[in-house]
Amino acid sequence: MTSRLALWGAGLACAVAVAAAGVWALNRLDEAPLPAQDAPVSSAPETIARGEYLARAGNCISCHTSPGGAAFAGGRAIDTPFGSIYASNLTPHDATGIGRWTSSEFWRALHNGRSRDGRLLYPAFPYPNYTRVTREDSDAIFSYLRSLAPVEQPSPAHALRFPYNTQAALAVWRALFFRPGVLDAQPGQTDEWNRGAYLVQGLGHCAACHTPRNALGATREGAAFQGGLMPVQNWYAPALNSAREAGLAAWPLEDAVALLKTGVSPRAAVSGPMAEVVFRSLQYLSEEDLRAMATYLRGLPQAQDAPLPVARPSxxxxxxxxxxxxxxxxxxxxxxxxxxxxxxxxxxxxxxxxxxxxxxxxxxxxxxxxxxxxxxxxxxxxxxxxxxxxxxxxxxxxxxxxxxxxxxxxxxxxxxxxxxxxxxxxx
The missing domain is CATH 1.10.760.10 (Cytochrome c-like domain)
Structure with missing residues (x-):
């Protein structure tokens, strides 16, 4: 009996070791070693201006600015069903911001969801979407952030429940739900459509809200843009592929662009979290990029909305x-x-x-x-x-x-x- 228990224990230990090795390997996918020395960060005005524009497209300021605080200095609480996560300081302060980061470390954060010290980042930072951002765009954003005035503001410690506050739990989550990748242009589509896909799926991270999530907070596979309830914020981001909800397929392109640019159009108006997205991000994008985003969204495969039972009021x-x-x-x-x-x-x-x-x-x-x-x-x-x-x-x-x-x-x-x-x- 003792030998059987010993064999069972050894087998369990081996299984755990194999599983841990598999989780570790999946978390290292597409992670090349960081270079020993990075190229100098560009301070060219045109690069910084482009980085500022891209940071607007990603709406970085909304999460990384606390109410009444300095822009990009972090400290804002991001409430999740698992507890609160505090956004980091993106100003170039050496001790509390990204002053000692390299452009490759910044790129790794966007592409792989890993911090400067190697820790896994929480997916409240939408790296599952930002993984599609190109290295060139990442470097431009980094140049812009490094041009800001440094602000000394430490980020509060996250307030997450066990086991969600552990790196082990994050490693398992990433092994299950995240793979780094790039967004390849679709040869059968126009340049405008491909640009829109890049902005919507990458920096715009529209699917982060407009997609349902599972019990562990990951977007449901195969359900992109099908609408999502934000349980802590208590808003519903309507489906972007449904004429019954927020689909744009039947809209004139000009109406869709107007909604993204101004928050109003002859057919709809925005409110709630989307109002902040328009206010802080979309209104600053170029007409060409807004048309590209609208073109991509209008081209989403549309859901076949079946009639719903209606409980009429008395x-x-x-x-x-x-x-x-x-x-x-x-x-x-x-x-x-x-x-x-x-x-x-x-x-x-x-x-x-x-x-x-x-x-x-x-x-x-x-x-x-x-x-x-x-x-x-x-x-x-x-x-x-x-x-x-x-x-x-x-x-x-x-x-x-x-x-x-x-x-x-x-x-x-x-x-x-x-x-x-x-x-x-x-x-």
């Missing part, structure tokens, strides 16, 4: 919702939900209103809805919050009414949906 709920709407909403959105062109969006026939997922509607009603201020729309109209003036039943009723009135085909919203949104409003 007559009593509709009557109550109509009363609330007339008192609080009709002045801006019109008695028939027709909206006001250039000011307030129409609610009749609005696919954001009819989407099966209602978390965004609840969030906007509770906390207000605000468009980004952009050069093309410098003084946007906003919607005030109603969390203190309307109770859960009135909110559920008015949302149910809006989703079912004027020919809209959305399901009812229940009070529990509002209650849950109210509980999570602080995130």
């Amino acid at each position: 007559q009593k709920v509709m009557e109550r919702g109509e009363q609330v709407y007339a008192q609080h909403c009709a002045q801006c959105h019109g008695r028939q939900g027709e909206g006001s062109a250039g000011a307030f969006p129409a609610l009749a026939g609005n696919r954001a209103v009819e989407m099966p997922e209602t978390v965004n509607l609840v969030r906007v009603l509770l906390q207000g809805g605000y468009l980004p201020a952009t050069q093309g729309n410098p003084r946007p109209h906003g919607m005030p919050p109603f969390m203190h003036s309307l109770g859960d039943e009135d909110m559920a009723a008015v949302l149910s009414y809006i989703r079912a009135a004027w020919g809209n085909q959305g399901s009812r919203v229940d009070t529990i949906d509002v209650h849950r949104g109210r509980e999570r409003r602080g995130h």
Whole structure:
């Protein structure tokens, strides 16, 4: 019996060793040794300007700037289902920033998700998308960051639960869900489409939000752009390949470009996290790059949206919702939900209103809805919050009414949906 146990223990130890070796090998894929000496960082004005533009395209400033803090000095908490991760300092401070980094170490962080000291980075930093960024673009971004004024600001320690706070857990995650790679141009597509694919899949990291994730936080394989719920932020990033949600295939190219550039178009407006993306990133991109992104997004294979069962609100709920709407909403959105062109969006026939997922509607009603201020729309109209003036039943009723009135085909919203949104409003 003792010998059997010894053999079993030895076999288990061997299996663990083999598994660990396999995890280690998978985590070293495509990682060439860092050069002993890097080429000097370019300080040419045109390289720095290009790097600034690319950093805008990647929206680096949003995560790496704490509220009220110095730009790119880090410290902002990125909340995840596993705890909070704090963004690092990207200014060239020697002790607390990237002042001692080389361009190859920076490239390795983007391409392989590994820090200067060799530690594995958390995928809240979207290296699964940034792995597609070219070395040339990485070097330009690094040159721009090195041109900034150094800011002495240490990054707070991450606040993650065990085992998610361990390098071993990260190594297993990466072995399961990450492979470094590049984005090869598709010969059957135009240069514009290929540029759009590079921006959307790489620096833009659009799939990071607009793709569903599994229980371990990895984007689901084969489900890119099919819509994703951001559980801690409590926003739903709608599917970009669905005419029922946020697909652009049927849109004129100019309308799609306008939405990315200004946050508004004749067909839709942005809110929530997407408003920040437009405000901090997309409005600064060139017309050519925005057209390329829109061209790529319009060309995504479209999902075949099957009809959904619709739980219609009762007559009593509709009557109550109509009363609330007339008192609080009709002045801006019109008695028939027709909206006001250039000011307030129409609610009749609005696919954001009819989407099966209602978390965004609840969030906007509770906390207000605000468009980004952009050069093309410098003084946007906003919607005030109603969390203190309307109770859960009135909110559920008015949302149910809006989703079912004027020919809209959305399901009812229940009070529990509002209650849950109210509980999570602080995130």
